[in-house]
Amino acid sequence: MDYLFFIVMLPLLAGLVVGVIPGDRIGAIRGVTLGASWLTALLSLIAFCSFDPNGGLQFVTEWTWVESLGLKFYLAADGINIGIIFMGAVVAFAAVCCAGDVTHRIKEFYFLLNLMICGILGAFASMDLFFFYFFHELALVPTFIMIGVWGRGQNRNYATYKITLYLSFGALLALIGLIGVYVQTGAESFSIPDLMKAVEEKPITESAQQWIFPLLMFGFGILVSLWPFHTWAPLGYGAAPTATAMLHAGVLKKFGLYGLIRVAIPMAPVGAQGWLEVMAWLALANLLFCGLVAVRQKDLNLLIGNSSVAHMGFIFLGIASLNVIGLTGAVLVMIAHGLLAALAFGLSGHLYQQHRSLDMTRMGGLLRKMPLAGTALLMAMMAGCGLPGFANFAGEITIFFAAWSAGFQTITVIAAWSALVIGGLYMLRAIRNILHGPQGDDWDNASDAKPLVATAFGLLLAMLLVFGFAPNLLTKRINGEVEKIVRLAKPEGAAPEKVEVVRR
Amino acid sequence: MELAAWLIFLLPLISAVTIGIGAFRSKPISAGISIAAVVGSFILTFVMVANGSEFPDGQGPSPKVSWLRLDGLSVDIGLKIDGLSKLMLCVVTGVGSLIHIFSLGYMKEDRDFSRYFAFLSLFIFSMLGIVLADNFVMMFIFWELVGVSSYLLIGFWFDKPSAADAAKKAFMTNRVGDFGFLLGILMVWAAFGSVSFDVLEKEKATVLCGLAGFLIFCGAIGKSAQAPLHVWLPDAMEGPTPVSALIHAATMVAAGVYMLCRVFFLIEGTWAMEAIAWIGGITSLMAALMAVQQDDIKRILAYSTLSQLGYMVMVVGLGGETNSDYYKITNVAGTDAAMFHLTTHAFFKAMLFLGAGSVIYACHHEQDIWKMGGLRRRMPRTYWTFLIGTLALCGVPLFSGFFSKEAILTVAYKESMPLFLIAVAVAVLTTFYMTRLFLVAFCGEPRSKHAEHAKESPVVMTLPLLILAVPSVVAGYFNMHAPDPLILFASLIAVVFGALLANSIYRNATDDPLPVRLGFIARAMKARFWFDEIYQWFIDKVQERLAKLADIIDRWIIAGLLVRGAHGSTEFAGRVLRLAQTGNLQTYAFWFAAGLAAVLVFALS
Amino acid sequence: MMEPTLSHYLLVSGALFSIGLLGVIVRRNLLIIYMSLELMLNSANVALVAMSRFYGKLDGQVMVFFIITVAAAEVAVGLALIVALYRKRQTAEVEDLATMKL
Amino acid sequence: MGDQLKFVQLEMMVVALGLLVLIADLAMAPSRRRLLGYLSAAGLFVVFLLSFRDGYTALVNESTEAFFNSRYKVDGLALFFKRFFLIAGIFVLVFAVDFSERLRSGMAEYYSFIVFALSGMMFAASANDFSMLFVSIELITITFYILVSFQRHRLHSLEAGVKYLILGAVSSAFMIYGIALVFGVAGSLQFDDLHAQQSELIQSKVFLFGMLFLFAGLAFKISAFPFQVWAPDVYQGAPTPTTAFLAVGSKAAGFVLLIRLLVAAVPEVTAEWTSVLLVISALTILYGNLCALPQRNLKRLLAYSGIANAGYLLMGIVAQSEEGTVAILYYLAGYLFTVMAAFMIINLLTKEGEGEDISCLSGLSKRSPFLAFAMTLAAVSLAGIPPLAGFFGKFLLVKSVATEAFGNTCFFVLLAVAVFGVVVSIYYYFGIVRTIFWGRRKADEPTPPPVTIGLPVRIVLGCCVAAMLYLGLLPNKPVKWAETAAKVGVTSK
Numbered sequence A: 001m002d003y004l005f006f007i008v009m010l011p012l013l014a015g016l017v018v019g020v021i022p023g024d025r026i027g028a029i030r031g032v033t034l035g036a037s038w039l040t041a042l043l044s045l046i047a048f049c050s051f052d053p054n055g056g057l058q059f060v061t062e063w064t065w066v067e068s069l070g071l072k073f074y075l076a077a078d079g080i081n082i083g084i085i086f087m088g089a090v091v092a093f094a095a096v097c098c099a100g101d102v103t104h105r106i107k108e109f110y111f112l113l114n115l116m117i118c119g120i121l122g123a124f125a126s127m128d129l130f131f132f133y134f135f136h137e138l139a140l141v142p143t144f145i146m147i148g149v150w151g152r153g154q155n156r157n158y159a160t161y162k163i164t165l166y167l168s169f170g171a172l173l174a175l176i177g178l179i180g181v182y183v184q185t186g187a188e189s190f191s192i193p194d195l196m197k198a199v200e201e202k203p204i205t206e207s208a209q210q211w212i213f214p215l216l217m218f219g220f221g222i223l224v225s226l227w228p229f230h231t232w233a234p235l236g237y238g239a240a241p242t243a244t245a246m247l248h249a250g251v252l253k254k255f256g257l258y259g260l261i262r263v264a265i266p267m268a269p270v271g272a273q274g275w276l277e278v279m280a281w282l283a284l285a286n287l288l289f290c291g292l293v294a295v296r297q298k299d300l301n302l303l304i305g306n307s308s309v310a311h312m313g314f315i316f317l318g319i320a321s322l323n324v325i326g327l328t329g330a331v332l333v334m335i336a337h338g339l340l341a342a343l344a345f346g347l348s349g350h351l352y353q354q355h356r357s358l359d360m361t362r363m364g365g366l367l368r369k370m371p372l373a374g375t376a377l378l379m380a381m382m383a384g385c386g387l388p389g390f391a392n393f394a395g396e397i398t399i400f401f402a403a404w405s406a407g408f409q410t411i412t413v414i415a416a417w418s419a420l421v422i423g424g425l426y427m428l429r430a431i432r433n434i435l436h437g438p439q440g441d442d443w444d445n446a447s448d449a450k451p452l453v454a455t456a457f458g459l460l461l462a463m464l465l466v467f468g469f470a471p472n473l474l475t476k477r478i479n480g481e482v483e484k485i486v487r488l489a490k491p492e493g494a495a496p497e498k499v500e501v502v503r504r
Numbered sequence B: 001m002e003l004a005a006w007l008i009f010l011l012p013l014i015s016a017v018t019i020g021i022g023a024f025r026s027k028p029i030s031a032g033i034s035i036a037a038v039v040g041s042f043i044l045t046f047v048m049v050a051n052g053s054e055f056p057d058g059q060g061p062s063p064k065v066s067w068l069r070l071d072g073l074s075v076d077i078g079l080k081i082d083g084l085s086k087l088m089l090c091v092v093t094g095v096g097s098l099i100h101i102f103s104l105g106y107m108k109e110d111r112d113f114s115r116y117f118a119f120l121s122l123f124i125f126s127m128l129g130i131v132l133a134d135n136f137v138m139m140f141i142f143w144e145l146v147g148v149s150s151y152l153l154i155g156f157w158f159d160k161p162s163a164a165d166a167a168k169k170a171f172m173t174n175r176v177g178d179f180g181f182l183l184g185i186l187m188v189w190a191a192f193g194s195v196s197f198d199v200l201e202k203e204k205a206t207v208l209c210g211l212a213g214f215l216i217f218c219g220a221i222g223k224s225a226q227a228p229l230h231v232w233l234p235d236a237m238e239g240p241t242p243v244s245a246l247i248h249a250a251t252m253v254a255a256g257v258y259m260l261c262r263v264f265f266l267i268e269g270t271w272a273m274e275a276i277a278w279i280g281g282i283t284s285l286m287a288a289l290m291a292v293q294q295d296d297i298k299r300i301l302a303y304s305t306l307s308q309l310g311y312m313v314m315v316v317g318l319g320g321e322t323n324s325d326y327y328k329i330t331n332v333a334g335t336d337a338a339m340f341h342l343t344t345h346a347f348f349k350a351m352l353f354l355g356a357g358s359v360i361y362a363c364h365h366e367q368d369i370w371k372m373g374g375l376r377r378r379m380p381r382t383y384w385t386f387l388i389g390t391l392a393l394c395g396v397p398l399f400s401g402f403f404s405k406e407a408i409l410t411v412a413y414k415e416s417m418p419l420f421l422i423a424v425a426v427a428v429l430t431t432f433y434m435t436r437l438f439l440v441a442f443c444g445e446p447r448s449k450h451a452e453h454a455k456e457s458p459v460v461m462t463l464p465l466l467i468l469a470v471p472s473v474v475a476g477y478f479n480m481h482a483p484d485p486l487i488l489f490a491s492l493i494a495v496v497f498g499a500l501l502a503n504s505i506y507r508n509a510t511d512d513p514l515p516v517r518l519g520f521i522a523r524a525m526k527a528r529f530w531f532d533e534i535y536q537w538f539i540d541k542v543q544e545r546l547a548k549l550a551d552i553i554d555r556w557i558i559a560g561l562l563v564r565g566a567h568g569s570t571e572f573a574g575r576v577l578r579l580a581q582t583g584n585l586q587t588y589a590f591w592f593a594a595g596l597a598a599v600l601v602f603a604l605s
Numbered sequence C: 001m002m003e004p005t006l007s008h009y010l011l012v013s014g015a016l017f018s019i020g021l022l023g024v025i026v027r028r029n030l031l032i033i034y035m036s037l038e039l040m041l042n043s044a045n046v047a048l049v050a051m052s053r054f055y056g057k058l059d060g061q062v063m064v065f066f067i068i069t070v071a072a073a074e075v076a077v078g079l080a081l082i083v084a085l086y087r088k089r090q091t092a093e094v095e096d097l098a099t100m101k102l
Numbered sequence D: 001m002g003d004q005l006k007f008v009q010l011e012m013m014v015v016a017l018g019l020l021v022l023i024a025d026l027a028m029a030p031s032r033r034r035l036l037g038y039l040s041a042a043g044l045f046v047v048f049l050l051s052f053r054d055g056y057t058a059l060v061n062e063s064t065e066a067f068f069n070s071r072y073k074v075d076g077l078a079l080f081f082k083r084f085f086l087i088a089g090i091f092v093l094v095f096a097v098d099f100s101e102r103l104r105s106g107m108a109e110y111y112s113f114i115v116f117a118l119s120g121m122m123f124a125a126s127a128n129d130f131s132m133l134f135v136s137i138e139l140i141t142i143t144f145y146i147l148v149s150f151q152r153h154r155l156h157s158l159e160a161g162v163k164y165l166i167l168g169a170v171s172s173a174f175m176i177y178g179i180a181l182v183f184g185v186a187g188s189l190q191f192d193d194l195h196a197q198q199s200e201l202i203q204s205k206v207f208l209f210g211m212l213f214l215f216a217g218l219a220f221k222i223s224a225f226p227f228q229v230w231a232p233d234v235y236q237g238a239p240t241p242t243t244a245f246l247a248v249g250s251k252a253a254g255f256v257l258l259i260r261l262l263v264a265a266v267p268e269v270t271a272e273w274t275s276v277l278l279v280i281s282a283l284t285i286l287y288g289n290l291c292a293l294p295q296r297n298l299k300r301l302l303a304y305s306g307i308a309n310a311g312y313l314l315m316g317i318v319a320q321s322e323e324g325t326v327a328i329l330y331y332l333a334g335y336l337f338t339v340m341a342a343f344m345i346i347n348l349l350t351k352e353g354e355g356e357d358i359s360c361l362s363g364l365s366k367r368s369p370f371l372a373f374a375m376t377l378a379a380v381s382l383a384g385i386p387p388l389a390g391f392f393g394k395f396l397l398v399k400s401v402a403t404e405a406f407g408n409t410c411f412f413v414l415l416a417v418a419v420f421g422v423v424v425s426i427y428y429y430f431g432i433v434r435t436i437f438w439g440r441r442k443a444d445e446p447t448p449p450p451v452t453i454g455l456p457v458r459i460v461l462g463c464c465v466a467a468m469l470y471l472g473l474l475p476n477k478p479v480k481w482a483e484t485a486a487k488v489g490v491t492s493k
Helices: A004-022 A024-050 A079-101 A106-125 A129-150 A156-187 A192-202 A206-223 A232-239 A242-252 A254-267 A268-295 A300-321 A324-354 A371-386 A392-407 A409-434 A452-471 A470-488 B002-023 B027-050 B083-106 B113-134 B135-155 B163-194 B197-204 B210-223 B234-236 B241-250 B254-263 B271-291 B297-318 B331-364 B380-394 B400-417 B417-442 B449-453 B458-480 B484-504 B515-516 B522-528 B526-576 B587-602 C006-025 C030-055 C059-089 D002-027 D028-050 D055-062 D076-103 D107-126 D130-148 D155-186 D191-196 D207-220 D230-237 D240-265 D267-271 D276-291 D298-319 D322-349 D369-383 D389-405 D410-438 D456-475 D476-490
Strands: A058-066 A071-077 B065-070 B073-077
Touching: A004 A024, A004 A058, A004 A071, A004 A079, A004 A106, A004 A192, A024 A079, A024 A106, A024 A206, A024 A452, A024 D298, A058 B073, A058 B197, A058 D476, A071 A079, A071 A106, A071 A129, A071 D130, A079 A106, A079 A242, A079 A452, A106 A242, A106 A254, A106 B271, A106 B331, A106 B417, A129 A156, A129 A242, A129 A254, A129 A324, A129 D410, A156 A192, A156 A232, A156 A254, A156 B297, A156 D389, A156 D410, A192 A254, A192 A470, A192 B135, A206 A254, A206 A268, A206 D191, A232 A242, A232 B254, A242 A254, A242 A324, A254 A300, A254 A470, A268 A371, A268 A470, A268 B083, A300 A324, A300 B526, A324 A371, A324 A452, A324 A470, A324 B380, A324 D389, A371 A392, A371 A409, A371 A452, A371 D240, A392 A409, A392 A452, A392 B065, A392 B135, A392 B163, A392 B417, A409 B163, A452 A470, A470 B065, B002 B027, B002 B113, B002 B458, B027 B113, B065 B135, B073 B135, B083 B113, B083 B241, B083 B254, B083 B331, B083 B458, B113 B135, B113 B241, B113 B254, B135 B163, B135 B210, B135 B254, B163 B197, B163 B210, B163 B234, B197 B271, B197 D130, B210 B254, B210 B271, B234 B241, B241 B254, B241 B297, B241 B331, B254 B297, B254 B331, B254 D276, B271 B297, B271 B417, B271 B522, B271 B526, B297 B331, B297 B400, B297 B417, B331 B380, B331 B400, B331 B458, B331 D298, B380 B400, B380 B417, B380 B458, B380 B484, B400 B417, B400 B458, B400 B484, B458 D240, B515 B522, B522 B526, B526 D240, B526 D276, B587 D155, B587 D276, C006 C030, C006 D155, C006 D389, C030 C059, C030 D155, C059 D130, C059 D155, D002 D028, D002 D055, D002 D107, D028 D076, D028 D107, D076 D107, D076 D240, D076 D322, D076 D456, D076 D476, D107 D240, D107 D267, D130 D155, D130 D207, D130 D240, D155 D191, D155 D207, D191 D240, D207 D240, D207 D267, D230 D240, D240 D298, D240 D322, D276 D298, D276 D410, D298 D322, D298 D389, D298 D410, D322 D369, D322 D389, D322 D456, D369 D389, D369 D410, D369 D456, D389 D410, D389 D456
Parallel strands: none
Antiparallel strands: A058 A071, B065 B073
């Protein structure tokens, strides 16, 4: 039963249906989208549960697309992406639930939303590098348009351009890296398993790896707002409509990290040797620097944006430590942060809808005003500062262990400080300013989350808690795949003979 | 028995969840659930202790739940049940139950009654987690959870800015401690490849460098509010009084000491020991001094808690000789004395707090002792119980506090003379400020109409007091040892001296004469040696400026100079290049020729 | 009186070409520019004829015929165009032809 | 000899068609002349269909030795480009009919000249000899002089005509001088002979000198840096159908000749010049994209983007591999439909006289969703964003260069420039899309009425959109076609 195919195609179908519904039938449009995303989430849940941790690739859909280039439409799930797909589908559903704040050009919005969801799920589901990239772009374009048309704030144009250019640039760098991989493995195929096999037999020459890895690292890094290429993120998310921010910050952003784990590390391990140290330091910069920046923010969205940039640091650190624990932790945090970011942006969207500003200095006492949303926000913030019981903690502490054992002691120390203390600082300040204290001025007519939105929040929180209490659910799936990758990546495992390629 | 163990652990969680999910709509139901849960845990604990079921080391009550399993790092959720944890269980569930009941009355009018009980249950759950944890990571998990539940309870009245701030402060201070704790755990894991207490103990793992030990102790510094991270505890009194009694007197603050005893085998014999001992000693002395000049009844108790905790930490640090058949709780003099004092202290300090709560309740939430007085006749039950508590705390013979404090002094005397002297001094001061509190608050004439109209609290509140009075008196006997005459003498002198001094100063005093007599010293005491001011300065001047710097760099250098710069320069380049398009075809012809020439040069050279 | 060799012819044609190019670049009047262009074309013819003579191959000369024809066509079109322009603007100066720029 | 004419049957048909149009014009009533355009388009379509006849495609395997002793090649490459040009011609003709009321006079001539230019391109597709190359190029260029300056009542048109005339003449002068020099060294005008003796020729500076002159001439056609300055002015001034034809047709003609010359005939010279070509390609990309940034006039904008695209296409030459050629062919195919659609839409939106300012697109999404959709697709495809033709073309080009890059690291410079260029181009294409969907019109001016589109134009646009999507989404077959074409093209003799 190839669930993945349906998981990826359902949103597209919904998009087409939305396309033919007349624009004034808002109820129908919303209904279709909601139904489709719900179904997608359900399917992904089934797929997640019926996934066999040591069954290799599953739910495969494989069609040749361009045989002369070895391009295939190749969907498959393994331990790494099954969790992410599940998370993505759930976040997508939540995002659709929270999309109520869009009031004009509803039809176009929902069409793009469906397209974006399709792209996101496709990117993570496809095992063919070309489609991996293709779907990502497919998801990016709607993102840009949505921010441009339905965005908020006065500098949304600048934000739109900035995010567009940044992400395109990153994607293109990565594309060159990917092509490099294709060319250099000589596997004459873009499908990841084939490439892995090829690399296992004959690793890419060192000189080539020295080019490929940095290309992938910075290309993907830009997509994940690796310091100092991060400034697009807070700005873009600040300007994006709720659903878009939820989807991009939650899921689409993880594309780059996924690519690093999936392609960069196993394909160019030797190239990685020199760069992992750099990556670790940049990750630290993410954690510490962006954490400090977040402390200064007065606007809730900017705070969340910066904090989510900071959280990327954990994942980079996990990848940089390049051992089973670290990579597993990285995937763990990817999933956890996906849920968390979606939740946080959903909440900020709700607040923004109540009262057209997110200036925290003018808020306060909202826990009384809106107990549901308030509690959700409280828990989100707690999860954000890495409280046990939420999935984030499991991943973060795992990464600490990994980084320490990988020899990044200094970095780990500072990272732990930024995570525990600085992270706690801005999250608690936010709680203090938004939820606690006397009620802020002119918040009287604010109302609590509507059932639909509340369901979304509840769902995300529930997932966070479930994976927080039982991270094993994820790790036992992730572990096997990660071990494969690490086996490929470890220098003693894959040290290619030093060959200089000669041009013919 | 295994099921029982798990039930003890899980009942409070269940209650918290049920209240959270739905029961919160009805006050009585949620209170009922919560109390039932904690009492249930208490009874089960009692049963378990009664039929003395020890779980052989290595396997606690199965099934062990695997929380995280990776090669090299596997974390289980497993229970460790031995003498130590059993004793702690008794304290936590016992005191916990009574305080739940007390709260029933104290929080009666509060609109968030149900939320309060949910939080209490959550706290108990987390606390039990620490007590039962059989590995470092699990302990850290619940360590954090305890922190957050205390955050929630301190900030229970979150509309009150002071409460919200106090909660934030408490959490952050703890976080600083936990930072060290986490690093310590990392080091231990890196050194021995496991986080399970049993494994580590079997390997007789002793951390070679004291650093790891000290880092782990940092956790205790945070939780048990040792100097210099003690600042949060007094502010934590913003929370409801029962909470102060439960968390900030009896259980949570004791967690640090408990943890030290639990992992004593790791720190044993490293320089961390001295560090611990001295930090403990200094804390106890400092806190005692601060307590002398406080006027808020709860804060006085808070500082006394600090100094008592200092005692415990100090004695753990001192270690002392090991003699397994002589000591009942652990087989090391220091930890044994610490746990002993922890237990007795939990009872009488909780009782003191509840007494204070009852007083405050009666005086319509008046907390300044100088606005009380003459409560003796108005609320006799509270008066008598409070008296017992005071005597116990001062260490008057035959009261529980006497035995435990005497145990501590014994160890101190054997191990380190300077610390012994400090301990005695602290004993004097303790008697002094407690007498002061007692005289001012209960004796003499009422100094406010609140105090005049005060009347005895309802039975639901006084009952726990009476119940607690029993162990406060007798808890000392279960672990008493023949006292060393010299120590006995010293402590007696201390008590008498302190009491007389306070009596001479404060009998029928209407306001505090000390500031006049001592001047600067008194001001320093009152100002708690300006710790908060120093920290505030640090936060404003260093932390905030750092953040500001980062923000500026982010906004102006990266986003401004680099990004906008790149954008601008590209645009500019475009505008410049365009100038080649003059529109005049001869220029174009010239470009053509020139370009070709350039190409020729480039290609043929 | 020495026999002119190939290189002489080439020199001549090169000179013609350069003169033509120079004319195109510096002269202001469209017609003159156009003449200079013809000069450039014909310089190529000279070279070709000389070469084909040198090789004793006819290709070059054939090519020359092509070029002459093409040049004729170009002139026809070009002059028509210039005339049309003159009708509209009453000028044949190049400077006046810069309404489209940047 | 007579039977040998089968090699040029298509060209003959096209020429005949052109003449027919001229004659028919005499008979036609002025009111019905637009019909001529459609008829000739139909005629070209017939020719296009005929090009698929087995009888014709079989010629690919026949040697043209007997015919012009193989100065004229009918191979896969030629076939590909002939069809390419035919499609372009058909579209341009339909376009021209739609445009014809702005011509004021002589629309029949306009059609016929388009057809003649087309025939020139088709000859160029097969040219395998300098005389053939020169004549076909001149046939194209001279007809274009006329096509560009056809709106004699518009100064812009005339000015553009003159500029194109002079500069075009200069370039052809350089070209033939180059031919002369090459002939002087090689003693032959045939590509095949050059191929045979390239290794000796490469030693001679004079030969390289001549080749560079030649290259300059062709580079002028494809508007590559530093021979690109004419493009913006001419594109802007010329009647829009001409511009479209110029952008697609003569650029493609230039490329087919470059492929024949640099890739097929003298690969060793090309290898020698790798760095030159690399730098030229990079600079072309930069120049085009950077100058397009501040540009508000749509036709000029497209001219600059055309320059940039020439740069991307040159990457395929730089790669000097079959992959590279395939990429060029694929990219050109995509480019044809994209640019054609873009120019048609611009033409529909701008009225006589008023400039083609970008603001004329604003509110298009309201005025005509179909046009908005098509224009967006065109912009996105030009920007090289999936899932459209432009993306896959760029993907192939980048791939062909990347394949070489790991041996010769200065190729990475080219890749970097290409990436930078794409990002910059995304900036201004995105600007177009923005204007289409949420561009603000000034408050005072009334919102213009919905656009009316004739059926033929609608069909053509439909074809373009379909082709963009097809080439982007299902590249399997097109890639195969391109590969067959490229294979024959490269391994000639």
